[in-house]
Amino acid sequence: MNQTAPQSKISWQLLFTLLMFAFMYVPILILAVYSFNESRFSASWTGFSLKWYASLLQDSRLLSSLRDTLFVGCFAVSISAGLGTMMAVGLFKYRFPGKSLYRGMSYLPLIIPDIAIAVATLVFLVSIGLSRSIWTIIAAHIVFCLAYIAVVVSTRLSSLNPHLEEAALDLGATPTQAFIKVLLPELMPAILSGCLLAFVLSMDDLLISSFTAGEGANTLPMEIFSRVRTGVKPDINALSVVLILFSGVLAFTAEYLRYQSDRKKLS
């Protein structure tokens, strides 16, 4: 009797949770619904249509900014993956004077506001007289991608058995073999999830990109931002839905991979 009573009526916790979810997801839901609206104006619903999705595919400006975004993200993330992993491993393994200062400085980009990084990078580029291009965006993105990947990898490192590398050496592996055959595979899940996180952040970045972008370089967030300044058009609604779905699939894939590797180990 006592046990069934709380289930029969709606608790305030449940109400609160539902309210929270509504707060977070109703705007997105409305956006998704209006992306199928035939009318140019969001205010009225005139009928179901896919024409805004079709117009996306014909919008060459939009497609080229998408290409730029993906290029910047992939390039910055793959360089950061290598550097960030080495940084985390180096900070974990070696003792050297000024190590904690070094560690603090390498993780600083995580706390510094984007606008500060953006302005600082711009001032720096101007002062050394480097002309801005897509490569300067990539360089600026590496700064924060590196820090994110290093943080995720070093978390994994500190939960690993500290003797793994020694065990490999003990069995006859050279230090290089021990790194490639033991440490790297053990770190791979963390490196991948760090990369996904960094990629999403790079894709999302508007501030740093717009300050460091040069002639001809135009990322998707920059393009969207320049369009909504003159009012939200339904094709932007459609684009947003595509982006949300894309990141949803990305997150799901990452989660699925993690689940698979856990199941392999624990079933």
Place this chain on the structure above:
Amino acid sequence: MSQTVMQNRRSEIETQPDVELRKVFKVFNGETAVRGIDLDIRKGEFFSILGPSGCGKTTTLRLIAGFEEPTGGEVLICGQSMNGVPAHQRPVNTVFQSYALFGHLTVWDNVAFGLRLKKCSHADVQQRVSEALTLVKMDSLSRRFPAQLSGGQQQRVALARALINRPPVVLLDEPLGALDLKLRKEMQVELSNLHQKLGVTFVLVTHDQEEALSLSDRIAVMNGGRVEQIGTPSEIYESPLTPFVADFIGDTNLFQGKIDQSYSALLNVVTHKGLKISVCPQDSWNGSHGGDVVVSVRPEKIQLGSQTDGMTHAPKTRDPMNCYEGRLKHIMYLGTHVHYVVELLTGENLTVLQPNRPESRIDLYTPVQVYWSAADCLALTP
């Protein structure tokens, strides 16, 4: 003629120790962990390094394995100096305290790791891995990942992985420390069987004196970065050379005092609190009259009687008996034995261990008599 030369050489090789440490020092950031250790570990021996935590025993093992380089001195394995030789080129394999199994590899691949590095042929790898897994009774679980195994199973895999390269010396760093008591006993038996079957040298680091006593051919007791004593388990237990060894291996009662009178086969010792003890010194004793001495008596060597009994139960021996009056201060029931604490009239506390017999039950706070033979004491240099 040449045959005898050959035989001489062979016996020389056989008597050559597998692992030698010559005046080995290790300093970490100004702190000395190992202070001049000399060890000879014989071929095929089950050798234990025993000591409390922080005594430098694990550092000693890591110096042999090559994970640390000595600050001073020399490590030799199979007669070869190992100074400057990195861990992956040393002919030893290690079983780590936390097993350190490779989580991304199956049991099979963990064990095969060492062979694959040596570029062994596929058939050879198959055969040797399955042999090693059978040896540790893990052949049925070879497709599992380490996270799917219990602690004892992981322990077996770690053993198989260390044995697969057929090293002349296997180093074991507190391998049973993480297992529960029952499993630990089982694994002790298996370790001992494995050692007998394989005939390779085992070097075990442990803080568990019972484990060291039951498994080892010889034990080195370490304290504060030094080796206090090296000997067989019975030598270490029966004739400890220092008060630390006497206290660390098993229980003991230690009395600090001075030598009052010394005869050829008997010492009269007066403790700081005024207790007079007769001691038959062991052959190695070389203390002099008036010198400081520590007397050690094992709790199980002490007899206990209620005052009315007197010494009626005392065995008639030629050796003089030490007999004192006291008061029973504490009783701890241990099942097979009963553990007593007796406060002597001089104020010293004495631990006594007696077999649990119903007729020998004595009440708390009653006056008692304790007695032990002078031959059951040890005189140690403090």
